[in-house]
Amino acid sequence: MTLHESRIDTDAAASRHAHVNLLGTPVEPLASERRGVSVADVSLSASGFWGQRQAVNAAATFEHCAAWMEKLGWIENFDRIARGEPTVDRPGWAFSDSELYKLLEGMAWELGRQYDPLLADRFAGLVSRVGAAQDPDGYLDTAFGHDGLPDRYSDLSMGHELYNMGHLLQAAVARVRTVGIDDELVSIGQGVADHICTEFGADARDGICGHPEVEVALAEFGRAVNEPRYVAQAALFVARRGHGSLPVRPLLSAEYFQDDVPVRDATVLRGHAVRALYLTAGAIDVAIDTNDSQLFAALESQWLRTLERRTYLTGGMGSRHEDEGFGDDYELPDDRAYCETCAGVASVMVAWRLYLATGKVEYVDVIERTLFNVVATSPAADGTAFFYANPLQQRVLGESAHDGVNMRAEGGVRAPWFDVSCCPTNVARTLASLGAYSASVEGDTLALLQYSEGRVSAGGFVLDVATRYPDDGVVTVTIEAAPEGEATLRLRVPSWAAGARIARSGASVEAVEPGWADVRSVFAPGDVVTLHLPIEPRLTWPDPRIDAVRGSVAVERGPLVLCVESTDLPAGAAIDTVRLDVSRLPEAHGDGAQAAAVARTFADSGSAILPYGRRGANGGSTPFQLLFVPYHRWAERAPSTMRVFIPTTEGDRRAL
Template sequence: MGNARPTPSEQACGPAVPTPSGRAVHRPLGIRDVALTGGPLGRWQQVNRDASIPLGIKQLGEAGNLDNLRLAAQSVAGELGEDAAAAFRGPRFSDSDVYKQLEAVAWEAGRAPDDDLMDFVRQAGELLLAAQRADGYLNSYYQVVAPEKEYAELAHSHEMYCAGHLIQAAVAIARVGGGEQVRTVATRFADHLVKVFLHDGNPGIDGHPEIETALVELHRVTGERSYLTLAEKLVNERGKGLISGRGRRYLQDHLPVREADTHVGHAVRALYLEAGIVDVYLETGDESLLECSVRRWNDMVAAKTYLTGGVGSRHAQEAFGDRYELPPDRAYTETCAAIASIHWSWRLLLATGEGRYADLIERTLYNGFAASTSTDGTRFFYVNPLQRRHDHFEGDDPGRRNEWFSCACCPPNIMRLVATLGHYVASVSEPADALFVHQFVPGTIRAELPSGAAGVSVATDFPWAGTVSFTIDQAPGSEWTLAVRAPVWSTAVSIAVDGQPTDVAPDESGYLRLRRAWKPGEQVTLELDMTPRIVYPHHRMDAVRGTAAVERGPLVYCVEQADQPAGVDVDDLALVPGTEPQVVDVDDLAGVGRTVTLHLNAVVVAPPGNGSPDSATPPYSTTPPEEQVTTTPTTAVAIPYFQWDNRDGAAMRVWLPVAHRSAP
């Protein structure tokens, strides 16, 4: 990569781009090929540019991340003072936040050029050049605080993890153009890792996977095979007990990757590893890697994924729990885990062409991930529970979105994904000469097909409404296929061309395929069923047995205290089954903005005094609940889960008890 200018084809790419010789059946489009012009995702992308990214850059200065690198630069120059270790601020992996912020800035500047953003890239690059040692090593903590422990604490040092985020930032910069300093630093560090862990025989692997997928992407940009070889080695060595400390299951070091059937341990680490596993498969063709990754994806979706798409049910070790261990109030569901899930599912989609991976991306994107950020883009969730009580308090979960965190892994991670949302909207299948649309967002899509250039404009009010219109703007003269995903949640799907219904049904991969010699001006209209759905949990999910939740389109709904009638507590609500929720379109809900609320037929449950603060008796009874409670009919108002916590900070819940009986 070095100082070479990126080619136009590199500039047209996004964060995950398999090589032409790889095993991908779909090819992603570039960040400039898909423009989001509206809807929640388009709005979020604009808020990310206007508010979130400037906040992130400011916080890197205030939290000490950039100062830590300045200390590292002093160490390289031989000017480090005796009190330098005490001056270091933040966790030992603080450099990674700088790199994720750099990646977010690069993609955003590539999406819509901005001199100020590229100035940050240039200034950061100059700092990194000064902080990097002559041998290519760069880690402010180990250069300043513990130089004698370099690569001696890999279970928790995050040295390769930080390097991975640096490499991903450099890949982004290479693909959008500019930022030669960052690219030079990243390549030197990657070469250093190859020397130490490939050629010199150091058997270590990092306790936090991330470097694997970064090395594969660097191989894709540069063509340097040793980066791919090192990534393959790190994947193959995991599970052989090479990492000491913190527990082998926590570190995904308990079983070789081809033998593990389910996810255990730290959720973010597990899913970053999965993304790397699929990336290695895509470039090597090792089918055993794809097979084991798909097997674990199936298990995760079936038994370890929340309704919101979030994963990781335990606060302890930020980890996956047992199968069906999915408590709503104790859900950890870290934002970074949602991001990692999207990364992994996207790579599986490129590898297989199966729409079910786009289905999970949609669920996670609109719910577990979208909830991470406040409406104004300046506050963030680290933890994303599905229930919050009025008196909630926990040291590692403040209950409200924060502007920043002492461990600030999530905010810049959010920013880099939001800046690249267009990357996940559509792809091309070259053998089929087809343009596949996976996510429905107002905007434009441009793609180079084997038959020529194609352009499509998308008009929709999704996810608030189920009509999606595709207008052909540009088309080759010969036949090509427009393929549109049929979401698994829509019980009825229809598609028409210029107003004429077709008899096309979803194929086995979950897409409606229309093939013809398209002409500019022709319009395809997709109609999805947006009827609200009452959903019930698997009988083994003990924490939510006897409850139900509400969904509409891709959105999971919740009841938040701010919307309920006076005197009605969300914790006393029970859902009356058998009635369809009323859909209410709201142009501008105070504190929230555009939304669609659902009015639910519910009851207020009033049990006897057992367990109330004044009763002084335990909250248990020998009388069955349906025989002891009284109920009062009410209308509960639900809002999309991703819009919660933008108002009063009071109680919220996704799962509501199902009423045993309504009031007489």
């Protein structure tokens, strides 16, 4: 890849301003051979997997989040700053402002996707309350810098001021890219960005924020409004990191903040997972826009090692609760997996940037895995309750869902809101902008990256996509309009889809390997290209260095990780005594991407004072049918105990 190819122009974008295009995309590298598509150009059908979630997000989640933030006073915090009231008893953590900004970002993408006057009013009302709290010099924060509050930037480690303003800039990016720069939120954002450059510029305060976010935000806002100073400020924040400048305290080490090693010298992601991933996304943006190929190579290498040794089967990241952080290599316990929903969102941000820069299909595979098995797992079907952590094993029944704020990031049930409530709004902004990640354009090639029922207009194509994916593996693409002359329609064949086939109307069926399946042709309206992905359930084995799931196996089906829930077990069978018979492959079962396999339970020999002793042979139960259901819907029917990796009948010698 050459980083500095010239920007690909798009005639699909309108412009209300000389140097700003309404690209409709969250990420626009200064130089790239490929770009995503506009949120306006992808219409996901409400009958498809993602379209349905997008509809629930718009219909329920936005207002749910706004109502909680009103109820808890997190929005009132802005009003109190605007009124100049002392705020000694300010409710919420220092980062509560960011929740409103992430909600605004989600609303902005939603409005760009599909205009709704009621939502537009709600959005405008919230923006004006935010704007009223902005200081004349652009500073904007409700937890510092005003009467009754600590001084500005007096706690860079944990104060989250730059983090908050970063999220505001991300919301402003969504506005620039969908309505242009003549917008109240964009103006607020410009004030914020200018303030940050003044306060933290090369000749000013030599500081960084404990929670990265401002880097990725400044870079993209700079791209969006064509202001290189903002990108340069992002580069400065990236370069300053890793020199131990942030004060540490017990459990909050330099590693926690990624302040232990300079970004370009690190070998793997470490410390707090969301921080590490946001930082990586911003550093990639900086590397691309400053043509820093050495930094880019370092970041891609860190990412690959992180995938190879510190990532769960679901795509989830973060295996330690105590610092919400990455563990050591191969430290991937299913039961204590943290796999924060926000880390899933952030992983998609990183993988998307790397895909745009390299075109590697593996990164799109990772995005699919993470979307289906982390991001889709968090929200309840009605969009008003969420998982914060996404473990792959639940040993005890969760407490019944309740209406109150959940203090804990775990518990086996989705909660309406959290004391630290970063995940719901992160899901909301991701779902609203999802279309932009579902296809890309590269020269005369339109690549379909994610499959969900809907319509895509890009690269001169208008495509109707019909599919029940992931419940079914058939994706039927009907060309409704095509560019003049020869062009390529590129379909992603996921890494698991050995045996995939592709058929074009009037041509014979061809086998395709995992990777890219390119159909190059002069297309005509009415042409149909059909992709057949085999979604028979399959066994997936862990690397032998992952101690936590040794002797165990998972069942996947298509892009979905499946799981076993106690809800589906025979009466009297405890989930930790189930053993899978792997001499027979699991089979597809019923609707909805389920699978069934043969299992036994072992009898509890009991009685030893400690759970260690001589090798014994316990009699196992008679075989029974074990049902596997999509992991992303676990605990939806009722609180359950659950496992993704199931020990096999050969996995331990005292079992059967």
